[in-house]
Structure formats: structure tokens, C-alpha cells
Amino acid sequence: MRRVDREHYAGLLRLAYLVLDDGDAPLARARRVAAGAARVRHGGHPARRARLVALLLTAPPAGRHRLHRLFVEPVRTPPGPVRAALRELSPHERLAYLLRCDGLTAPEVAAELGVHRESGVRADFRDVDRVTAAVDGRTGLDEAAQRAEIEAFEPDLVRLRPPPAVPPAWRAGMAAVLAAALVAVAGFVLTRPDAAPGGPAAIDPGAWQKTGTPTINEWPAQGGRLHDAGLLRRAADAWRTDRRDPPLGRVFVLYAGTVDGAALVVLRDSPGPRDAPRVAQYFERRLSRGVESVRTLGTGAGQLIMLGMTWRYLVPPWLRDVRAAMPSRRSPDWQPVAVRDGLSDPLPWSWFTPRCQNYVVFQMTSRPAAGGRPRTVTQLAPHNPQSAAPQVWFRDPPEQEERFRWAALHAVACEAAATLTESGDLRLGHLWSGELPEGGGRATLLTVDASSPAPGGSILISEDGRALSERGGTNSATTSSAGTITAALWWRAPRRWHLVAAAGPSVARLKTVGELGSHEKGAGRPGGTPLLVVPGPRAGGTPPETARLPVVQVVAYESDGDRTVVSPS
Known part of the structure; x- marks a missing residue:
């Protein structure tokens, strides 16, 4: 598919997904409809959008039993205020709102929908204005902030499903067949020298208080699930077996807890003095688990670490009085950020829009306990947990x-x-x-x-x-x-x-x-x-x-x- 077609397809997929979204991650249906609309070769985006509207209003729903769902599932990102408001509307109302956001006027939206009256749509420009006002009232966001949330949403993200549960007898038989096949093909099994089983190590909670310049090497483990040995072991093993970014040296835990309904473990490695350490984030959600991001720290100094797409940050204990501001403003409008057990409160959704390289400015006070002088720390923290901070x-x-x-x-x-x-x-x-x-x-x-x-x-x-x-x-x-x-x-x-x-x-x-x-x-x-x-x-x-x-x-x-x-x- 040509680049321009891919760009059109991404926008069509987003529109289709938001119209069909009832909290059930309708990625397969949205892909089918968007692919049908993207096949229109003449007339540009307006023609593809018109075809998409026709398919959404007239095409029969896709079957729910798809082979690919056995292996992958959509990434279920928490809905922002606009997505949450759209779920409270009917599909026809969602479509009217999204067409309005796509640049059409209220009369143009009514005309676009009026072509398909046989589908039961009854909409004039007053109905479009009513739907737009309803979303305004439910979100409290202006038009630019609403459009920014929609444009930042990427529905076409999937992750591998964990293997389905099977009866013990089947599992034993499958294991025997697999073992025999491996021995017949290879004759031996290679094991990574750093893939030893076991959970991650933990830093002494008081280590950071014994130095005036604490770094990530003194960052203690925090969170409410530090005693969940099974969770910690699964997280460490998942990172050790990661083919693209496995850890170097010993693995340590920085955080283990439950965040927005998901189990989360943050780990770091210890590559030695010549290389900067890396941080991995392991999530366990319903029907989903695995390492979702690995980032190399710019230095070994303690840094804020964004946790997945939760809009929260992990904060070391020596950084206090955390406050944040948007760099796009003419003057700093510092907002205090509460931190509990190393985890910050989420920042406002409206801040996470594609501007200023997707960064937020943080200021903190570094207060080491061992004779270090308090100093102000300024950091640019990203929206993407894989980007430098x-x-x-x-x-x-x-x-x-x-x-x-x-x-x-x-x-x-x-x-x-x-x-x-x-x-x-x-x-x-x-x-x-x-x-x-x-x-x-x-x-x-x-x-x-x-x-x-x-x-x-x-x-x-x-x-x-x-x-x-x-x-x-x-x-x-x-x-x-x-x-x-x-x-x-x-x-x-x-x-x-x-x-x-x-x-x-x-x-x-x-x-x-x-x-x-x-x-x-x-x-x-x-x-x-x-x-x-x-x-x-x-x-x-x-x-x-x-x-x-x-x-x-x-x-x-x-x-x-x-x-x-x-x-x-």
C-alpha cells in the first residue's frame, strides 16, 4: 500500500473504530470497513470517507469468531474523556460527531448522513449541533483538545495473547511431543547464560539515605506487590527472554503494584559503568501479559519514568515537591503532582497532545539525606515510555x-x-x-x-x-x-x-x-x-x-x- 494510502487508511480506521466502539475493542470489524473504504482510488479523502459512512451504516456486522483472535488481541488503552463520552452515544450520533471533527460543517454532516435514510438515520444540522454540544458538556474540553485526543488515538495496536489453558493430560502430551521434536532436530538446547530462573533483586530501602548523590543504583523498590514472588519472577523471566532488548547483568525491581487495574512491575538492569542502565515495564492485564517497553536512561541519575500509557510517573524517594507544566505556554503554570509510594497521580489528559515533541516539564527538589544540599531538578518527561527523559x-x-x-x-x-x-x-x-x-x-x-x-x-x-x-x-x-x-x-x-x-x-x-x-x-x-x-x-x-x-x-x-x-x- 502506498504511503498516502496508508495515511488515509489510518484515519479511516480510527473513525470506524470510534463509531463501532462499545468497550469491546472492535478492531477486526473496523479494519474490514476501513479497508473497504480505502479501496476507493478516485476522489481523495472525501470519497473514501463517504464510502466509509456507507459501509458503517449499511454493511452487516462481522462475525466475532476470527482465527487471528486466538493469537493477538487489541491493546486496550484507557479511554480518554472524548472516547468515554462517545460510548454513551448511539453509533449514528458518534458518526455525526466524528464527521464534524473531520472538518465538515453541521449541514454538510447532515447531507452526508441523509444519503442513507434507508438505514434509519434521521439527522439535520440541529441534531449535529446537539451531539457536539453533548460531547462538549461531558468532556469539558474545547474543540482543539477534543480533536487532539482523537488524532492521538491509535486503535491498530495489538499484543500477543498468552497461550490458552488446556487440560493437564493434553498439556503433558503436547510437552512430550514438543520435547521429542526439539531433540530430534537439534539434539541439544542452548540456554542464555543470563537467563537463570528466579525473581529480581531489590536494593536496600535505606541505601539512598547514605549518599549525598543518590542515583538509580540506590533507587529502592516501591509498590504494594513487592511480596508477590510469582509476579516478580514472571516479570524478570519475561525480560530475560526478550529477544530484542534483554537485560545486561543483574536485574533489580524498582516498582511492583497494581495501576489502573493492571499488575505492573518496573525493572532495571546493571550493565556496568561504561553503559547506561535500561528500564523495562512488565504488565499483566486480563488475557494479556508481557514486557511492553524498554528504555535506556540517558544517565544513571534518578529520573522520572513514565508508566505505560497511564499518564503516571515513577518518582525516586529523594525527589520531592513535584510539579509540572506544559512547555507550550508563554509562562510556567506549575501544577503540583501528588506522589504516593513512588507513584504519581495521573496528569490531565488534555496535556497529552501531539505538540512540543510530546514532552512535559517537571521541576522537583532533590533532598538527599546524607548531607547533600537540596537543589532544584528540572526534567523533560515524554508521553512515550520508550523515549529519553x-x-x-x-x-x-x-x-x-x-x-x-x-x-x-x-x-x-x-x-x-x-x-x-x-x-x-x-x-x-x-x-x-x-x-x-x-x-x-x-x-x-x-x-x-x-x-x-x-x-x-x-x-x-x-x-x-x-x-x-x-x-x-x-x-x-x-x-x-x-x-x-x-x-x-x-x-x-x-x-x-x-x-x-x-x-x-x-x-x-x-x-x-x-x-x-x-x-x-x-x-x-x-x-x-x-x-x-x-x-x-x-x-x-x-x-x-x-x-x-x-x-x-x-x-x-x-x-x-x-x-x-x-x-x-
């Missing part, structure tokens, strides 16, 4: 201005100043602030460095964190000192491009070499920040005009005679 630091001397801190977080999460999904911990720096030429307004040159071995980046941002340039380069891959860091990037003014370069107070002067010629600028005063702005070519045409920018490098001369070279990227 970087902690955020600010370069020394620490930037105390809350406005800059929030603008920097907004730029990182929402303005592509960094790619968070695979990022290590981030260190953000305020290198320069001032007025741009040609009436460009006030800007800040933000540096972004990741803990993973990768070149640093830079970006010009406005006072509210809006990106004013593409990413630029820094020399942070070769220097960790805030005083010697240098950044260079291209900024497009209304009439022409400008090369903008700035450096820390330990850099005495900056100089350009290359196709722009030789331009030089000093700090101007002891301890000052050198800034070099060089006019470039005129800004005309449309991208990818950046491919025609001059080849140039910036040389940073430090006060002690050292120098580094930076290229704008």
Missing part, C-alpha cells in the same frame, strides 16, 4: 532569571532547539543577549549541549522562546568551560543574511576566515562578551537557499593563547 541543567554561573529559563525550555521542547527523543541530559547556556541588526528586535543566543558525545548546538531565540534562526554550531564538543564556549550561526534578516558569533568572557577576540573575508571583533572590555556580526548575501528566493550561503569559519582566540574553530551549521 533528559534532565536539564543551566551553565555556570547559574542563570537566575526565571524568564530566561522558561524561554530556553520552550525553545528546546517546542522550537526544535534540540531533538529530545534520543537526547541525553541537556545543559543550556545564555551566551549573549542584545538587539539584532535591521530592526530584528531583541534576541538571546542560547547554547544547547547534550551529555551524549555529540557536537553542541546554538540558536537565536526571542524573549518568549520563539526560534529566530536555524540551529548553529559551537565548540562545546571540545570544551566544557562556560568562559571559552563559542557559538556561530546564520540569521536571516528581512534584506540579507548575517553571520552571528558570540563567545564567553575568556575569549579575547573572534575572527572570520573564508568566503566572507576577514572580520575581527574583540571583547571591548575585560570580562566582556565578544560579539561578531558580519553581513552576508542578500536574502532572496525561498529555501533551500541556505545551501548557497558562503563557506566561513569563526576562530576564537582565548586570553591564554589557545584557540578553537567553529563552523556555523
Whole structure:
């Protein structure tokens, strides 16, 4: 199936599933109807949608006994407020609401449904408005938040079913036949050296109180099912036998409890000092069990860990006063998050929408018990339990201005100043602030460095964190000192491009070499920040005009005679 067809099919499947959903996971029926609508080759999305409506209103229901249901079952994600509200409506009302969300006006929805009056549908634009108002009232969400929940819902997710229960006599016979077949084919059985049976180990509950800098190695086990030896053993064995991401070294338990009706065990491995540990999440639900996600931590420091699709987070005991905010807002609207036995309350559903790389900002107070000083911890936590969750630091001397801190977080999460999904911990720096030429307004040159071995980046941002340039380069891959860091990037003014370069107070002067010629600028005063702005070519045409920018490098001369070279990227 071509890519455009797959995209159309995904939208058609979502619409069909939500119309048919009565809490029974109607994935097979929804697939059949969506596949029939996707076969329409002419007329684009409106024609496919019209065909889908016809199939939903006129096609007979599919049989419930399907062979594939013996092996897989739909992933039953907890319904959000919109899905819960739709289940209280009739299928015809759900269809009217979803067509309205798909961009049709109320009269257009009535006309789309009116073609199929033989199916018993009686709807005019007042009925469509009534259904829309009913969902508004039941959810308390605005139109954008309702549409975001619908677009984020992915019904086409399945997991393997556990083997069905069989009588003991059959089980013994099947085991004997299987054993004979394995011996005949292989003659022997290979066993993983790290697949020894048994449950996971547990950390001493008081270990984190004996160090001023606790990490995941001191994170104690929490939760109400730590004494369920069978659950812990099944979880550890399931991870050890995982073919794609098995654990390295000894397996430890971080959490074991019941969350939203499902048994959950969170495990971590111990790969050694050269590799970051990984965290696995094992769920047991009705007719379903297994490891559902494995994530590598950016560092060994204690981090919040999202638990499946529960909108909850696992919190180590030394992080207190947890609060969260959406990075898309102009200023932080911190909301307190309650934590009980290491498990946070769920965040509002409306926060989990596809924006700002699907990240939420958390701030906590780290209070180690063994003489460590309390400090504020900032972390960007994802909606996806498999994505990285970087902690955020600010370069020394620490930037105390809350406005800059929030603008920097907004730029990182929402303005592509960094790619968070695979990022290590981030260190953000305020290198320069001032007025741009040609009436460009006030800007800040933000540096972004990741803990993973990768070149640093830079970006010009406005006072509210809006990106004013593409990413630029820094020399942070070769220097960790805030005083010697240098950044260079291209900024497009209304009439022409400008090369903008700035450096820390330990850099005495900056100089350009290359196709722009030789331009030089000093700090101007002891301890000052050198800034070099060089006019470039005129800004005309449309991208990818950046491919025609001059080849140039910036040389940073430090006060002690050292120098580094930076290229704008």
C-alpha cells in the first residue's frame, strides 16, 4: 500500500473504530470497513470517507469468531474523556460527531448522513449541533483538545495473547511431543547464560539515605506487590527472554503494584559503568501479559519514568515537591503532582497532545539525606515510555532569571532547539543577549549541549522562546568551560543574511576566515562578551537557499593563547 494510502487508511480506521466502539475493542470489524473504504482510488479523502459512512451504516456486522483472535488481541488503552463520552452515544450520533471533527460543517454532516435514510438515520444540522454540544458538556474540553485526543488515538495496536489453558493430560502430551521434536532436530538446547530462573533483586530501602548523590543504583523498590514472588519472577523471566532488548547483568525491581487495574512491575538492569542502565515495564492485564517497553536512561541519575500509557510517573524517594507544566505556554503554570509510594497521580489528559515533541516539564527538589544540599531538578518527561527523559541543567554561573529559563525550555521542547527523543541530559547556556541588526528586535543566543558525545548546538531565540534562526554550531564538543564556549550561526534578516558569533568572557577576540573575508571583533572590555556580526548575501528566493550561503569559519582566540574553530551549521 502506498504511503498516502496508508495515511488515509489510518484515519479511516480510527473513525470506524470510534463509531463501532462499545468497550469491546472492535478492531477486526473496523479494519474490514476501513479497508473497504480505502479501496476507493478516485476522489481523495472525501470519497473514501463517504464510502466509509456507507459501509458503517449499511454493511452487516462481522462475525466475532476470527482465527487471528486466538493469537493477538487489541491493546486496550484507557479511554480518554472524548472516547468515554462517545460510548454513551448511539453509533449514528458518534458518526455525526466524528464527521464534524473531520472538518465538515453541521449541514454538510447532515447531507452526508441523509444519503442513507434507508438505514434509519434521521439527522439535520440541529441534531449535529446537539451531539457536539453533548460531547462538549461531558468532556469539558474545547474543540482543539477534543480533536487532539482523537488524532492521538491509535486503535491498530495489538499484543500477543498468552497461550490458552488446556487440560493437564493434553498439556503433558503436547510437552512430550514438543520435547521429542526439539531433540530430534537439534539434539541439544542452548540456554542464555543470563537467563537463570528466579525473581529480581531489590536494593536496600535505606541505601539512598547514605549518599549525598543518590542515583538509580540506590533507587529502592516501591509498590504494594513487592511480596508477590510469582509476579516478580514472571516479570524478570519475561525480560530475560526478550529477544530484542534483554537485560545486561543483574536485574533489580524498582516498582511492583497494581495501576489502573493492571499488575505492573518496573525493572532495571546493571550493565556496568561504561553503559547506561535500561528500564523495562512488565504488565499483566486480563488475557494479556508481557514486557511492553524498554528504555535506556540517558544517565544513571534518578529520573522520572513514565508508566505505560497511564499518564503516571515513577518518582525516586529523594525527589520531592513535584510539579509540572506544559512547555507550550508563554509562562510556567506549575501544577503540583501528588506522589504516593513512588507513584504519581495521573496528569490531565488534555496535556497529552501531539505538540512540543510530546514532552512535559517537571521541576522537583532533590533532598538527599546524607548531607547533600537540596537543589532544584528540572526534567523533560515524554508521553512515550520508550523515549529519553533528559534532565536539564543551566551553565555556570547559574542563570537566575526565571524568564530566561522558561524561554530556553520552550525553545528546546517546542522550537526544535534540540531533538529530545534520543537526547541525553541537556545543559543550556545564555551566551549573549542584545538587539539584532535591521530592526530584528531583541534576541538571546542560547547554547544547547547534550551529555551524549555529540557536537553542541546554538540558536537565536526571542524573549518568549520563539526560534529566530536555524540551529548553529559551537565548540562545546571540545570544551566544557562556560568562559571559552563559542557559538556561530546564520540569521536571516528581512534584506540579507548575517553571520552571528558570540563567545564567553575568556575569549579575547573572534575572527572570520573564508568566503566572507576577514572580520575581527574583540571583547571591548575585560570580562566582556565578544560579539561578531558580519553581513552576508542578500536574502532572496525561498529555501533551500541556505545551501548557497558562503563557506566561513569563526576562530576564537582565548586570553591564554589557545584557540578553537567553529563552523556555523
